[in-house]
Amino acid sequence: MKRTILMFVISALVLVTLVLWALKGHFTGNIQEIGMSGIVLVVVGFAIYLGVSRLRSHKLHEPAEDELSKKVMMRASSLAYYISIYLWLFVMSISDKTTLEAHSLVGAGILGMAVVFLLCWIGVKVFGTKNV
Amino acid sequence: MYNRIKELRARQDLSQLELARLVGVRRETIVFLEKGKYNPSLRLAHDIAKYFRLPIEQVFLFDDEAAPKPTA
Numbered sequence: 001m002k003r004t005i006l007m008f009v010i011s012a013l014v015l016v017t018l019v020l021w022a023l024k025g026h027f028t029g030n031i032q033e034i035g036m037s038g039i040v041l042v043v044v045g046f047a048i049y050l051g052v053s054r055l056r057s058h059k060l061h062e063p064a065e066d067e068l069s070k071k072v073m074m075r076a077s078s079l080a081y082y083i084s085i086y087l088w089l090f091v092m093s094i095s096d097k098t099t100l101e102a103h104s105l106v107g108a109g110i111l112g113m114a115v116v117f118l119l120c121w122i123g124v125k126v127f128g129t130k131n132v
Numbered sequence: 133m134y135n136r137i138k139e140l141r142a143r144q145d146l147s148q149l150e151l152a153r154l155v156g157v158r159r160e161t162i163v164f165l166e167k168g169k170y171n172p173s174l175r176l177a178h179d180i181a182k183y184f185r186l187p188i189e190q191v192f193l194f195d196d197e198a199a200p201k202p203t204a
Contacts, residue, residue: 057158060149067173068161128169 007051043114080117138166155179
Protein backbone atom coordinates (compact mmCIF):
# COMPACT_ATOMS: atom_id res chain seq x y z
CA MET A 1 0.00 0.00 0.00
CA LYS A 2 2.92 2.35 0.79
CA ARG A 3 4.26 1.97 -2.76
CA THR A 4 0.81 2.73 -4.21
CA ILE A 5 0.54 5.92 -2.15
CA LEU A 6 4.08 6.87 -3.19
CA MET A 7 3.13 6.42 -6.86
CA PHE A 8 0.18 8.79 -6.48
CA VAL A 9 2.24 11.34 -4.52
CA ILE A 10 5.04 11.37 -7.14
CA SER A 11 2.50 11.64 -9.98
CA ALA A 12 0.80 14.57 -8.21
CA LEU A 13 4.16 16.29 -7.64
CA VAL A 14 5.08 15.95 -11.32
CA LEU A 15 1.69 17.33 -12.36
CA VAL A 16 1.96 20.27 -9.93
CA THR A 17 5.48 21.03 -11.20
CA LEU A 18 4.22 20.99 -14.80
CA VAL A 19 1.33 23.33 -13.95
CA LEU A 20 3.62 25.71 -12.00
CA TRP A 21 6.10 25.71 -14.89
CA ALA A 22 3.29 26.65 -17.29
CA LEU A 23 1.83 29.29 -14.96
CA LYS A 24 5.22 30.94 -14.42
CA GLY A 25 5.14 31.89 -18.09
CA HIS A 26 7.69 29.37 -19.35
CA PHE A 27 5.11 27.77 -21.60
CA THR A 28 5.19 29.62 -24.92
CA GLY A 29 3.12 27.08 -26.83
CA ASN A 30 5.70 25.97 -29.39
CA ILE A 31 5.55 22.45 -30.77
CA GLN A 32 8.56 21.25 -28.75
CA GLU A 33 7.02 22.31 -25.43
CA ILE A 34 3.64 20.85 -26.33
CA GLY A 35 5.32 17.55 -27.28
CA MET A 36 7.35 17.38 -24.06
CA SER A 37 4.32 18.27 -21.90
CA GLY A 38 2.28 15.64 -23.72
CA ILE A 39 4.91 12.97 -23.05
CA VAL A 40 5.07 13.96 -19.35
CA LEU A 41 1.28 13.65 -19.15
CA VAL A 42 1.37 10.21 -20.81
CA VAL A 43 4.03 8.99 -18.37
CA VAL A 44 2.10 10.39 -15.38
CA GLY A 45 -1.07 8.76 -16.75
CA PHE A 46 0.78 5.43 -16.90
CA ALA A 47 1.90 5.80 -13.27
CA ILE A 48 -1.67 6.64 -12.21
CA TYR A 49 -2.96 3.59 -14.15
CA LEU A 50 -0.48 1.35 -12.31
CA GLY A 51 -1.53 2.90 -9.00
CA VAL A 52 -5.22 2.38 -9.73
CA SER A 53 -4.66 -1.26 -10.75
CA ARG A 54 -2.76 -1.84 -7.49
CA LEU A 55 -5.65 -0.28 -5.56
CA ARG A 56 -8.09 -2.51 -7.42
CA SER A 57 -6.04 -5.58 -6.48
CA HIS A 58 -6.03 -4.43 -2.87
CA LYS A 59 -9.82 -4.10 -2.98
CA LEU A 60 -10.17 -7.65 -4.39
CA HIS A 61 -7.87 -8.96 -1.62
CA GLU A 62 -5.29 -9.95 -4.23
CA PRO A 63 -1.56 -9.28 -3.82
CA ALA A 64 -0.61 -5.94 -5.43
CA GLU A 65 2.40 -7.67 -6.96
CA ASP A 66 2.91 -11.30 -7.83
CA GLU A 67 5.39 -13.29 -9.90
CA LEU A 68 3.78 -12.30 -13.20
CA SER A 69 3.70 -8.55 -12.52
CA LYS A 70 7.32 -8.68 -11.31
CA LYS A 71 8.35 -10.62 -14.40
CA VAL A 72 6.53 -8.19 -16.71
CA MET A 73 8.34 -5.29 -15.03
CA MET A 74 11.70 -7.05 -15.29
CA ARG A 75 11.24 -8.02 -18.93
CA ALA A 76 10.01 -4.53 -19.85
CA SER A 77 12.90 -2.90 -17.97
CA SER A 78 15.56 -5.03 -19.62
CA LEU A 79 14.07 -4.45 -23.07
CA ALA A 80 13.76 -0.70 -22.42
CA TYR A 81 17.38 -0.54 -21.24
CA TYR A 82 18.56 -2.27 -24.41
CA ILE A 83 16.53 0.03 -26.67
CA SER A 84 17.54 3.13 -24.67
CA ILE A 85 21.20 2.56 -25.53
CA TYR A 86 20.28 3.04 -29.20
CA LEU A 87 18.07 6.00 -28.28
CA TRP A 88 21.02 7.77 -26.65
CA LEU A 89 23.22 6.93 -29.64
CA PHE A 90 20.56 8.57 -31.82
CA VAL A 91 20.42 11.62 -29.51
CA MET A 92 24.24 11.89 -29.68
CA SER A 93 24.21 11.63 -33.45
CA ILE A 94 21.68 14.46 -33.85
CA SER A 95 23.16 16.68 -31.11
CA ASP A 96 25.33 18.68 -33.52
CA LYS A 97 22.66 18.86 -36.23
CA THR A 98 19.92 20.39 -34.10
CA THR A 99 19.32 23.84 -32.66
CA LEU A 100 18.20 22.36 -29.32
CA GLU A 101 20.30 23.20 -26.28
CA ALA A 102 22.13 20.42 -24.46
CA HIS A 103 19.77 20.39 -21.45
CA SER A 104 16.74 20.16 -23.74
CA LEU A 105 18.32 17.21 -25.55
CA VAL A 106 19.05 15.44 -22.26
CA GLY A 107 15.47 16.12 -21.11
CA ALA A 108 14.11 14.75 -24.39
CA GLY A 109 16.34 11.67 -24.00
CA ILE A 110 15.07 11.01 -20.48
CA LEU A 111 11.45 11.43 -21.57
CA GLY A 112 12.21 9.16 -24.52
CA MET A 113 13.45 6.48 -22.11
CA ALA A 114 10.18 6.75 -20.19
CA VAL A 115 8.18 6.35 -23.40
CA VAL A 116 10.34 3.38 -24.47
CA PHE A 117 9.68 1.71 -21.12
CA LEU A 118 5.94 2.35 -21.47
CA LEU A 119 5.91 0.80 -24.97
CA CYS A 120 7.96 -2.20 -23.79
CA TRP A 121 5.59 -2.73 -20.85
CA ILE A 122 2.57 -2.66 -23.19
CA GLY A 123 4.36 -5.05 -25.57
CA VAL A 124 5.19 -7.54 -22.83
CA LYS A 125 1.60 -7.34 -21.54
CA VAL A 126 0.16 -8.00 -25.00
CA PHE A 127 2.56 -10.71 -26.14
CA GLY A 128 3.19 -12.33 -22.74
CA THR A 129 6.40 -13.44 -21.10
CA LYS A 130 6.54 -17.01 -22.30
CA ASN A 131 10.12 -18.28 -22.27
CA VAL A 132 9.74 -21.77 -23.71
CA MET B 133 4.41 -25.70 -22.67
CA TYR B 134 0.67 -25.73 -22.18
CA ASN B 135 -1.58 -26.56 -19.30
CA ARG B 136 -4.96 -27.95 -18.29
CA ILE B 137 -5.85 -25.27 -15.76
CA LYS B 138 -8.95 -24.08 -17.62
CA GLU B 139 -10.28 -27.63 -17.97
CA LEU B 140 -9.56 -28.56 -14.35
CA ARG B 141 -11.04 -25.29 -13.11
CA ALA B 142 -14.21 -25.87 -15.14
CA ARG B 143 -14.56 -29.37 -13.68
CA GLN B 144 -14.58 -27.92 -10.19
CA ASP B 145 -16.73 -24.94 -11.16
CA LEU B 146 -14.03 -22.63 -9.88
CA SER B 147 -13.62 -19.05 -11.07
CA GLN B 148 -10.29 -17.54 -12.06
CA LEU B 149 -10.45 -15.17 -9.11
CA GLU B 150 -11.10 -18.02 -6.66
CA LEU B 151 -8.18 -20.06 -8.01
CA ALA B 152 -5.96 -16.96 -7.93
CA ARG B 153 -6.81 -16.38 -4.27
CA LEU B 154 -6.23 -20.04 -3.42
CA VAL B 155 -2.73 -20.04 -4.88
CA GLY B 156 -1.88 -16.47 -3.83
CA VAL B 157 -1.57 -14.68 -7.18
CA ARG B 158 -3.54 -12.05 -9.09
CA ARG B 159 -6.41 -13.09 -11.36
CA GLU B 160 -4.44 -11.72 -14.31
CA THR B 161 -1.77 -14.37 -13.71
CA ILE B 162 -4.35 -17.14 -14.07
CA VAL B 163 -5.63 -15.47 -17.26
CA PHE B 164 -2.08 -15.34 -18.68
CA LEU B 165 -1.48 -18.98 -17.69
CA GLU B 166 -4.67 -20.18 -19.35
CA LYS B 167 -3.89 -18.25 -22.53
CA GLY B 168 -0.40 -19.78 -22.58
CA LYS B 169 1.22 -16.34 -22.39
CA TYR B 170 3.15 -17.10 -19.24
CA ASN B 171 5.08 -20.07 -17.87
CA PRO B 172 4.74 -20.22 -14.08
CA SER B 173 7.51 -20.60 -11.57
CA LEU B 174 8.05 -24.08 -10.16
CA ARG B 175 6.50 -22.89 -6.90
CA LEU B 176 3.29 -21.67 -8.55
CA ALA B 177 3.06 -24.78 -10.76
CA HIS B 178 3.44 -26.89 -7.63
CA ASP B 179 0.76 -24.93 -5.75
CA ILE B 180 -1.72 -25.20 -8.64
CA ALA B 181 -1.08 -28.93 -9.10
CA LYS B 182 -1.38 -29.44 -5.34
CA TYR B 183 -4.74 -27.67 -5.29
CA PHE B 184 -6.08 -29.96 -8.04
CA ARG B 185 -4.49 -32.96 -6.28
CA LEU B 186 -2.60 -33.96 -9.40
CA PRO B 187 1.10 -34.35 -10.17
CA ILE B 188 2.62 -31.29 -11.87
CA GLU B 189 3.22 -33.23 -15.09
CA GLN B 190 -0.53 -33.87 -15.42
CA VAL B 191 -1.37 -30.17 -15.17
CA PHE B 192 1.54 -28.68 -17.13
CA LEU B 193 2.50 -30.45 -20.34
CA PHE B 194 5.31 -29.87 -22.77
CA ASP B 195 4.60 -29.48 -26.48
CA ASP B 196 6.46 -32.68 -27.35
CA GLU B 197 4.25 -34.75 -25.05
CA ALA B 198 1.43 -36.65 -26.70
CA ALA B 199 -1.55 -34.73 -25.40
CA PRO B 200 -4.13 -32.65 -27.24
CA LYS B 201 -3.52 -28.90 -27.31
CA PRO B 202 -6.23 -26.69 -25.78
CA THR B 203 -8.32 -24.99 -28.46
CA ALA B 204 -8.55 -21.52 -26.84
